[in-house]
Amino acid sequence: MIQVKNVSVRFEAKDQIIDAVKNVSFEVNHGEIFGIIGSSGAGKSTLVRTLNRLADPSSGQIIVGGTDIQTLKGRQLMAFRFQVGMIFQNFNLASSKTVYENIAFVLKAAGKKGDAVKNRVEELLALVGLSDKAKAYPAELSGGQKQRVGIARALANEAKILLCDEATSALDPTTTSAILELLKQLNQKFSLTIVLITHEIDVVKKICDRVAVMSQGEIVEMDNTFNLFANPKQQFTQNFLNIDENTHLPEPIRQNVKGKLVRLRYINENTTQPILYQSAYETGVAFNILHGFIEYFDQQALGNLVIELIGEPNNIQQLIAKLEHQSVIIEEIK
Numbered sequence: 001m002i003q004v005k006n007v008s009v010r011f012e013a014k015d016q017i018i019d020a021v022k023n024v025s026f027e028v029n030h031g032e033i034f035g036i037i038g039s040s041g042a043g044k045s046t047l048v049r050t051l052n053r054l055a056d057p058s059s060g061q062i063i064v065g066g067t068d069i070q071t072l073k074g075r076q077l078m079a080f081r082f083q084v085g086m087i088f089q090n091f092n093l094a095s096s097k098t099v100y101e102n103i104a105f106v107l108k109a110a111g112k113k114g115d116a117v118k119n120r121v122e123e124l125l126a127l128v129g130l131s132d133k134a135k136a137y138p139a140e141l142s143g144g145q146k147q148r149v150g151i152a153r154a155l156a157n158e159a160k161i162l163l164c165d166e167a168t169s170a171l172d173p174t175t176t177s178a179i180l181e182l183l184k185q186l187n188q189k190f191s192l193t194i195v196l197i198t199h200e201i202d203v204v205k206k207i208c209d210r211v212a213v214m215s216q217g218e219i220v221e222m223d224n225t226f227n228l229f230a231n232p233k234q235q236f237t238q239n240f241l242n243i244d245e246n247t248h249l250p251e252p253i254r255q256n257v258k259g260k261l262v263r264l265r266y267i268n269e270n271t272t273q274p275i276l277y278q279s280a281y282e283t284g285v286a287f288n289i290l291h292g293f294i295e296y297f298d299q300q301a302l303g304n305l306v307i308e309l310i311g312e313p314n315n316i317q318q319l320i321a322k323l324e325h326q327s328v329i330i331e332e333i334k
């Protein structure tokens with residue numbers, strides 16, 4: 001659906017050159033929810049803005065639905081922009097227009113008139129759960145409701161792709177979940193392709209199929225969401241995703257640990273089997289669970305445990321070997 005090939009974006013301002021995006025390549029499949037995550041200034045917004053020609057690459061190529069989008073001009077470019085909707089952190093609604101008018105505006109811009117506009121606005125409002133807010137002004141809406149209007153407006157002209165620029169960053173956790181749920185529904189119902197940029201780890205965990213991690217203009221790692229969290233390869237990703245933060249032990253507890261302290265990361269079938277108990281039993285090692293949880297990504301499970309192992313060093317080594325044999329990732333905590 002989207003092919004980004006060796007794209008760079010350079011800003012030249014006065015005596016300063018900023019390479020906001022550096023030689024980035026990736027593909028987004030039809031119907032996929034693709035996340036781009038990274039800290040502030042990583043180049044996410046700049047990159048995503050090149051996908052609908054809000055920004056032009058300094059070099060490289062972007063192909064959407066088989067068309068090199070740099071070649072588009074005039075009417076073709078306008079038609080392309082209707083195909084690629086975008087939503088923003090600050091919603092970008094016209095404050096002097098009602099909800100109805102905000103959505104009708106983009107339909108009229110695409111040449112729709114009369115009942116076609118009315119019917120489509122009503123359809124879109126029902127789709128985003130705002131049928132009762134047609135006459136309200138943006139100032140009368142909650143953040144979540146404003147973003148629903150943003151989504152309706154972005155999809156108004158039958159967009160095939162939705163770009164989300166920090167679309168939930170201004171919302172509280174409950175509203176964020178509701179908006180993500182809506183995006184997932186739209187993705188499934190219309191095979192809508194979604195490219196989502198965010199600095200929020202929970203957002204990618206909740207809805208992205210695949211994720212690219214961006215740092216200083218470059219994609220440092222890209223994988224499906226489960227693999228990225230289960231086994232991040234790059235140090236930057238490990239630090240950014242803060243993988244171990246959730247199983248961080250308070251210092252006094254840690255100091256009281258007499259045995260060997262290890263962190264286990266295990267996936268899927270291992271989360272439903274008593275593999276730790278079994279291996280400990282077979283090797284005569286006792287274990288003491290100090291921290292742990294299992295996270296679910298769609299159908300896949302990722303377990304995290306911090307345990308103290310108590311026993312003879314040889315037996316502990318045997319236990320570790322047994323667990324590793326069953327694909328458990330084990331890391332000693334010093």
Ligand SMILES: Nc1ncnc2c1ncn2[C@@H]1O[C@H](COP(=O)(O)OP(=O)(O)OP(=O)(O)O)[C@@H](O)[C@H]1O
Binds near residue numbers: 011013039
């Ligand atoms: N129009 C511009 N002119 C000059 N520099 C720019 C411009 N737009 C962005 N930049 C610079 O490019 C770099 C990447 O910015 P960008 O907004 O793409 O990052 P980001 O990852 O989206 O961060 P944030 O989440 O804070 O928006 C930054 O150093 C920024 O200052």
